[in-house]
Amino acid sequence: MQLTPEARCAQTRCAARLSPFTRTLLTLCVIAAPALGGVLPEDRADVLWHSYSGGDITIQGPSVLVRKKVGDNLSLSANYYEDMISSASIDVKLSASPYHEKREQWSGGADYTHGKSTYSAGFITSKEPDYKANTSYFAVSQDMFGDLTTLTLGYRRGWDRVFKDGKDIATGQIVHVPFNNGLSQAIADHRGYSLSLSQILTRNAILGFNYELLTDQGYLANPYREIRFLSPGVGLGFSKAPQVYPNTRTSNAASAQLKYYLPYRAALTGQYRFFHDTWGVLAHTVELDYTHPAGKHWIFDGSLRYYTQKHADFYSDLFPRANYQNFMARDRELAAFHSYTVGAGASYQFMVPGVHWISKSSANVRVDHLLVDYSDFRDALLAGTYGAGNEPLYKLNANIFQVFVSIWF
Amino acid sequence: MRIAPVKLMRAVTAALLLAALAGCAAPTPWVKPYEREHFADPIMSFNRDPVSSTYLQHVFETREGARGATGSVGGGCGCN
Numbered sequence: 471m472q473l474t475p476e477a478r479c480a481q482t483r484c485a486a487r488l489s490p491f492t493r494t495l496l497t498l499c500v501i502a503a504p505a506l507g508g509v510l511p512e513d514r515a516d517v518l519w520h521s522y523s524g525g526d527i528t529i530q531g532p533s534v535l536v537r538k539k540v541g542d543n544l545s546l547s548a549n550y551y552e553d554m555i556s557s558a559s560i561d562v563k564l565s566a567s568p569y570h571e572k573r574e575q576w577s578g579g580a581d582y583t584h585g586k587s588t589y590s591a592g593f594i595t596s597k598e599p600d601y602k603a604n605t606s607y608f609a610v611s612q613d614m615f616g617d618l619t620t621l622t623l624g625y626r627r628g629w630d631r632v633f634k635d636g637k638d639i640a641t642g643q644i645v646h647v648p649f650n651n652g653l654s655q656a657i658a659d660h661r662g663y664s665l666s667l668s669q670i671l672t673r674n675a676i677l678g679f680n681y682e683l684l685t686d687q688g689y690l691a692n693p694y695r696e697i698r699f700l701s702p703g704v705g706l707g708f709s710k711a712p713q714v715y716p717n718t719r720t721s722n723a724a725s726a727q728l729k730y731y732l733p734y735r736a737a738l739t740g741q742y743r744f745f746h747d748t749w750g751v752l753a754h755t756v757e758l759d760y761t762h763p764a765g766k767h768w769i770f771d772g773s774l775r776y777y778t779q780k781h782a783d784f785y786s787d788l789f790p791r792a793n794y795q796n797f798m799a800r801d802r803e804l805a806a807f808h809s810y811t812v813g814a815g816a817s818y819q820f821m822v823p824g825v826h827w828i829s830k831s832s833a834n835v836r837v838d839h840l841l842v843d844y845s846d847f848r849d850a851l852l853a854g855t856y857g858a859g860n861e862p863l864y865k866l867n868a869n870i871f872q873v874f875v876s877i878w879f
Numbered sequence: 880m881r882i883a884p885v886k887l888m889r890a891v892t893a894a895l896l897l898a899a900l901a902g903c904a905a906p907t908p909w910v911k912p913y914e915r916e917h918f919a920d921p922i923m924s925f926n927r928d929p930v931s932s933t934y935l936q937h938v939f940e941t942r943e944g945a946r947g948a949t950g951s952v953g954g955g956c957g958c959n
Binding site for chain 1: 907908909910912914915917918920921922923925927928929930931934935938939941942943944945946947948949
């Protein structure tokens, strides 16, 4: 059987190197974040439709989250999330052809409270054609010092299976093709350790602190993306080769959030996060959020987020030659860049007439605009016009849209 | 007047023990329960709509090198 690897790398697919685990982390937040030590979250259901459009990628789909108490001490939750991806990103255009695919994620969790403590555990599974990820987690929260302080310790473990898809020339079907080492799949393991602290400072201010240590081991590269290296006189002046990633990664992230209640019933939040990992990525995130209720029914939100990062040690937009160093990457998630995100949202609270088991409802909409300026990732599609290495730096503009309905019961 | 080293050592030890005992004592909550009504207001939640904020974090994390410690303070999942 002759196979032609179809390099279908896309922005979301490239995220497959990082994102199944990070997606898992985020899902953990969805499932269990509302739980405070000794206090179970409210019974609630959310149905959301999301849409991302930018860089010739469209991703949309639903997310459904349900939480329900069972007795006085136990709360169960379940979440279904779906991405429907249509991609013709710059990465895809450089190496292959546009594609469509779907990713589904199911998760379930339980929170049990006893006295001032809450114990949480759960399982998450994510499935897409060439990436399967499973994660389990456990955490314990404790209220202390007259409930002014909540301390949370968490641990998680993830197991991923990575495949590489290509087109079977004989049948035209998309099938798994072997990696360079001849194996049909690769494996990646993940571990995460976290510590969180929330502290009421005054009757109007609360401080949050989070620390997270994450370690990965196994196949961490994207099997579709390629590096490029100078080859004067050949084609557009560059050639392509597979990326080579380290097999391990350890990262440290710490963040602080300060939320303040303003005298006229509004809230102001400032956040900062520091990030560093063994790949040499150093990042800072700053965010400011403002929440303003209006009347009995409306709540408006506005936010501004700034993010900046230094590129990974083994990243280059254009390597001087083939096999230039032992590890080589051109994933733009590892490039140097900074980004701005401006967002606004509106929420309308209402009662559903005649439905007594629903205590409260809300209809919500949120729009965010993301602008990314890369410092060392060039638009290689323009190499024919400008020459390899002299192309304009790439910029990404994206619009992110969410609409969702929530009910409390 | 010169203090003997042994006496000085005892004084320092006593001071440290007192400080340690003071540190072990549970602090009196300086914000009383009846003064915390603002924290019951949904606008003071760090994560008012988890399904929405988590999606937005997903958008960022798939496009950035950084990951983790993204908020949701006080969560029982250890995912913060």
